[in-house]
Amino acid sequence: MDIALNDVEAVCIAYLLNKRHKKQNKTKRQYWVHPLNVKRPQEGQFNITFMTLRAHPDKFFDYYRMSIQSFDELVLLAGQHIQKQYTNMRIPISPEERYLATGTHFSALHYEFLMGVSTITKIVRETCEVLWTILQPIEMSEPTTHDWLDIAEGYFEKTQFPNTVGAVDGKHIRIECPRNSGSLYYNYKNFFSLILMAICDSNYCFRIINVGSYGKESDCNVFKMSAFGKKLYADKVNFPPEQCLPGDNQGVPQPFVLVADEAFALNKNLLRPFPGRTLNDERRIFNYRLSRARQYIECSFGILSKKWRVFQTSMLVEPNFAVIITKACCVLHNFVRRRDGYNFKDSLDCSMDSIAEKRGVGNSQTNAKDVREYFVKYVNHSSHALSWQSKIIGK
Structure with a gap:
């Protein structure tokens, strides 16, 4: 019994001596406030x-x-x-x-x-x-059905593209390589990033955002896996009921749509341009008319980056911290635009990315193709055509 007690005492003494030694050797804080x-x-x-x-x-x-x-x-x-x-x-x-x-x-x-x-x-x-x-x-609350109608009205007034409730795209937020992340954040542009997926209105305000996906992911997959993307492809978004396109009151009612580049999957509620260069004139005009609405998301990203300078270089923080900063900047972007309006200096970098850098996605639904073809006929009809659209495509 005495031996066991002595062993316990020895262990305790050794522990206390070791703790005291560490405390003595610990670097003392030189200043409480530098x-x-x-x-x-x-x-x-x-x-x-x-x-x-x-x-x-x-x-x-x-x-x-x-x-x-x-x-x-x-x-x-x-x-x-x-x-x-x-x-x-x-x-x-x-x-x-x-x-x-x-x-x-x-x-x-x-x-x-x-x-x-x-x-x-x-x-x-x-x-x-x-x-x-x-x-x-x-x-940045999720739009109501009435909000979607207001957004569509704004897009038609400014771009003459009908039933458009937003433009969607992804932006790579540059970060330094996170520890032990391998190639997860390494994107096709050859730098490390996380992805900001956003939908904007015709006033360059973000209405829906999703931040934090790995940089290596494609825009299509990021959008499909987002909460809003899942609802859209499951036909559960509170879009307004189908209605005839403006000036086409005797036509077939059409769904309200998002516009995107060809990296996204075609859906009855999401229109993308026709891929390839061997297109007929009608489809080329459709691509042009679609791009006039789609460029609003590109310009929104350009204004965001120009105004909030943290996006002009790599964020030297962990990915979860970069997500917090990005979300705050996006909501501040809306806050400022709705109060201070449009500032030309903030939009110097709103050029559209090259479509050649995007990878197309196939397997679109049949009814989605029918919707797109209806829009093709609409924008090429004489009563809905823009006076300069034929010149743009070199016709």
């Missing part, structure tokens, strides 16, 4: 420039990517959810200072705003999560 960061209230970027920028609305817009009025409304909506308590130890970082719109890497922000990198990381994550939670029900 001397550089102590100067934040006087010398940090926010405290130096914020009030100065407010005196110059155009410069404020360039820096914060929105007007002063929109910024104040955003702080009013989300500020209470990111405001921290005052303590005897320190003054918390204000909600206004937590909004970082430069797109600069965290290490650079550390020296500009005089905050620790870990603090900036936590602030960006928390703020993006709050922005998505607060703004998504307001700015």
Whole structure:
């Protein structure tokens, strides 16, 4: 019995000595707050420039990517959810200072705003999560049947393409190679990415998004596996009932459709262009008319990337963090567009991707082909044709 007790005592003593040794050898924290960061209230970027920028609305817009009025409304909506308590130890970082719109890497922000990198990381994550939670029900709720009708009206007014309830496409969000991910995030454009799949309206606002699929996946598969894609291919989306196309009141009622490039699978509610170069004139005109509506999603991505500069380089964060940032930027994109309108400088990069880079998908439904053929006849009919469409195809 004494021997067993001595063994236990020996083990306990060895454990305590080892723990004490580790504690002694552990690197002590040199500063509670680094001397550089102590100067934040006087010398940090926010405290130096914020009030100065407010005196110059155009410069404020360039820096914060929105007007002063929109910024104040955003702080009013989300500020209470990111405001921290005052303590005897320190003054918390204000909600206004937590909004970082430069797109600069965290290490650079550390020296500009005089905050620790870990603090900036936590602030960006928390703020993006709050922005998505607060703004998504307001700015990106799933459209109602009436909303789809309004979207279709907007598309016809601007592009003369009928029964169009949105343009859909995928965008590769560039990230650094995640650890132990192999080739999952390596895309056909030869960089690492995750995919933003989106549907937009004719005002360049995102109505449905899906973020986070591996970069190696095709647009078609990502869309089919998304929650909205599953509903569409199962014919469960709350689209309006079929109706005659504008100016075709004696014709056959047609479904409401999304427009996409040829990487997507043809469906009665999703139209894509005819593939190949050996097409007759009618189909070439249809492809042109479809592209006029489809380019809205390309321009939406261009405006998104131009405004939120984090998309102009690789995100040096883990994929799940990149998803949070992307979702916040998309909902902020809608928030700003609906308040500050269209800014030409934000749309300089809205060119359409080359169709040659897309892989076509076959096995379309028969009724989907019938729907597309009906649209072909509609856009080629003399009463619905655009005066310049024949010249565009070189006819």
